[in-house]
Amino acid sequence: MASTAVAVGGAPRPGRVRAFLLRLRSGDEIAHLITLIFASAIFLVTVLLVFELYRNSALAREKFGWQFFYSRTWDPVFEQFGALPFIFGTVVTSAVGLLMAVPLGVGAAIFLAEMAPARVSDALTFVIELLAAVPSVIYGLLAIFTLVPLLRTTVQPFLKRTLGFLPLFQGPAYGVGLLAAGLILAIMIVPFIVSISREVLLAVPVEQREAALALGATRWESTWKVVVPYARAGILGSIFLAMARALGETMAVTMVIGNDPKISSSLFAPGYSIAAVIANEFTEATGDLYVHALIELGLVLFILTIVLNGLARLLILATHRKGTAHP
Amino acid sequence: MNYRTLWRKSVNAVMFSLTGLATVLTVSVLFFILGYLVWYGGRAINWDFFTKLPKPVGETGGGMANAIVGSVKLLLLATLTGVPIGFMGGVYLAEFGGKTFSFLLRYTTDLLNGVPSIVMGIFAYTMVVLPMKHFSTLAGGLALGVMMIPIAVRSTEEFLRTVPVTLREGALALGACKWKAITTVVIPAAIRGILTGIILDLARVAGETAPLLFTAFNNRFWSPGWNQPTASLPVMIFTYAIAPYEDWHRQAWAAGLVLLGLVLLTNITARVVLARKLSSAAG
Numbered sequence: 001m002a003s004t005a006v007a008v009g010g011a012p013r014p015g016r017v018r019a020f021l022l023r024l025r026s027g028d029e030i031a032h033l034i035t036l037i038f039a040s041a042i043f044l045v046t047v048l049l050v051f052e053l054y055r056n057s058a059l060a061r062e063k064f065g066w067q068f069f070y071s072r073t074w075d076p077v078f079e080q081f082g083a084l085p086f087i088f089g090t091v092v093t094s095a096v097g098l099l100m101a102v103p104l105g106v107g108a109a110i111f112l113a114e115m116a117p118a119r120v121s122d123a124l125t126f127v128i129e130l131l132a133a134v135p136s137v138i139y140g141l142l143a144i145f146t147l148v149p150l151l152r153t154t155v156q157p158f159l160k161r162t163l164g165f166l167p168l169f170q171g172p173a174y175g176v177g178l179l180a181a182g183l184i185l186a187i188m189i190v191p192f193i194v195s196i197s198r199e200v201l202l203a204v205p206v207e208q209r210e211a212a213l214a215l216g217a218t219r220w221e222s223t224w225k226v227v228v229p230y231a232r233a234g235i236l237g238s239i240f241l242a243m244a245r246a247l248g249e250t251m252a253v254t255m256v257i258g259n260d261p262k263i264s265s266s267l268f269a270p271g272y273s274i275a276a277v278i279a280n281e282f283t284e285a286t287g288d289l290y291v292h293a294l295i296e297l298g299l300v301l302f303i304l305t306i307v308l309n310g311l312a313r314l315l316i317l318a319t320h321r322k323g324t325a326h327p
Numbered sequence: 328m329n330y331r332t333l334w335r336k337s338v339n340a341v342m343f344s345l346t347g348l349a350t351v352l353t354v355s356v357l358f359f360i361l362g363y364l365v366w367y368g369g370r371a372i373n374w375d376f377f378t379k380l381p382k383p384v385g386e387t388g389g390g391m392a393n394a395i396v397g398s399v400k401l402l403l404l405a406t407l408t409g410v411p412i413g414f415m416g417g418v419y420l421a422e423f424g425g426k427t428f429s430f431l432l433r434y435t436t437d438l439l440n441g442v443p444s445i446v447m448g449i450f451a452y453t454m455v456v457l458p459m460k461h462f463s464t465l466a467g468g469l470a471l472g473v474m475m476i477p478i479a480v481r482s483t484e485e486f487l488r489t490v491p492v493t494l495r496e497g498a499l500a501l502g503a504c505k506w507k508a509i510t511t512v513v514i515p516a517a518i519r520g521i522l523t524g525i526i527l528d529l530a531r532v533a534g535e536t537a538p539l540l541f542t543a544f545n546n547r548f549w550s551p552g553w554n555q556p557t558a559s560l561p562v563m564i565f566t567y568a569i570a571p572y573e574d575w576h577r578q579a580w581a582a583g584l585v586l587l588g589l590v591l592l593t594n595i596t597a598r599v600v601l602a603r604k605l606s607s608a609a610g
Contacts, residue, residue, distance in 0.1 A: 042412060042439070046439055104352060104353060133594045136534070138534070244441055251536045
């Protein structure tokens with residue numbers, strides 16, 4: 001398009017120029033251009049987002065370098081900023097969340113795709129997708145007033161009695177802490193795993209199932225040994241997507257994680273996550289270095305989730321391609 | 328039946344019961360959430376909640392009228408900034424886009440959709456709050472607007488693609504040029520779907536809290552114009568839920584019920600409309 005516009009000046013090829021002018025007069029080129037500008041605005045926003053995060057974390061990046069990632073002091077008064085406790089909290093809560101959400105989510109997806117009659121499956125999926133629409137602050141609100149007291153009075157004492165010999169389940173039972181944050185994350189990410197895994201499972205060609213059943217496999221064997229391996233990449237994609245959600249989840253985690261930048265071996269202990277510290281301290285941050293350190297945390301979170309999302313999309317895309325390649 | 332077959336059959340039964348259990352557990356969460364909010368929120372909600380300003384700290388009573396208006400203003404701004412970009416981008420993808428650029432654009436949109444909301448807050452902070460040197464409704468609206476773009480793009484593109492090719496061909500055959508065919512035939516045919524998608528999009532950002540914390544901030548009074556910090560329902564829920572006052576907790580439940588009610592109602596209505604639309608398009 002640009003080259004044709006240049007050709008108008010030189011005018012060596014009258015045919016193409018006339019065609020272009022005709023299209024211009026009818027407005028198609030203009031419409032194309034206008035929508036292209038808006039479409040490019042999306043790129044611009046994304047690039048600007050990266051640029052702003054990078055530019056506004058310069059002070060912290062220059063001062064601390066790589067030390068930012070392995071220093072565990074977070075001391076705004078003396079302007080010492082190390083991100084390790086937050087990275088730890090984010091990773092641990094996400095891991096706990098995934099540990100519970102993956103079996104639950106994949107299990108439910110298998111049931112919905114393989115067992116349930118189509119109408120029941122659709123209705124239940126509808127309900128599960130509504131769960132994904134519930135705002136995270138509502139999950140947080142419920143967690144504060146139901147999950148946390150339950151953990152404090154029942155679950156944590158029970159775990160301590162039975163599994164207390166493990167360092168994971170020691171220390172005082174506050175209710176709030178890494179365990180509570182992990183649990184609420186699990187509840188929040190299950191819908192994503194279910195709805196995407198179900199879709200990839202449904203995309204597996206029915207011949208695969210029929211072949212397995214014809215060979216004498218039980219329903220479960222055909223599902224577990226044929227269908228699930230076939231959809232493996234897509235299920236993995238849904239898990240990555242859920243992981244990205246868990247890492248970036250802010251409100252519900254902020255409300256129950258305890259907000260204490262410590263690294264401890266017990267899941268009962270309060271912790272802090274990257275998103276939570278940004279949410280809590282951003283408005284109180286005094287001094288440019290403090291703000292820049294928080295924005296650098298945002299940059300870390302951004303890069304992590306972008307990488308995970310990118311991988312997840314590719315995996316899901318790959319399964320769908322494979323699924324439709326055998327009609 | 329030999330022992331081996333029996334074993335395989337019981338594994339089959341046990342495993343499928345377990346997956347069924349997982350489904351029941353997951354589905355019951357929604358009813359649990361609804362039950363709790365209706366129970367606690369229903370007791371807490373009253374007329375004052377919708378009409379009064381928050382009372383000073385320590386006094387009981389008051390409401391969240393300013394937060395409700397604040398949320399509406401923020402969503403209005405978000406729609407005005409995010410939807411035009413998303414809609415036009417979607418039209419480009421469905422009607423004009425080439426191969427490579429379109430793939431890149433779709434991929435970027437997906438990535439933008441996955442950016443944590445708190446990072447969007449930082450973005451709006453650096454773009455609006457830093458230059459203006461104070462929190463404002465404008466900054467909050469912009470943060471939400473950027474978050475609306477990805478879904479607006481995808482739903483516009485998807486619904487434009489459901490319009491049958493014959494419709495376009497008919498318009499072109501009658502002598503309309505491409506843009507006329509798009510604006511007078513294709514978009515009107517898809518507009519209900521697109522609008523429903525955008526309403527779903529709106530319902531999603533309506534509950535966002537993290538991007539507002541340091542853009543729109545909070546306000547215990549009315550926020551005239553667009554240039555001052557404003558209260559919003561999600562931020563109020565957050566502030567009130569973590570506060571130590573009993574009466575604030577009561578109001579947090581009420582606000583939670585209102586927010587959840589709106590979000591779920593919009594979602595259910597929109598999805599039912601979409602399902603009917605898609606099935607009528609297919610049939």
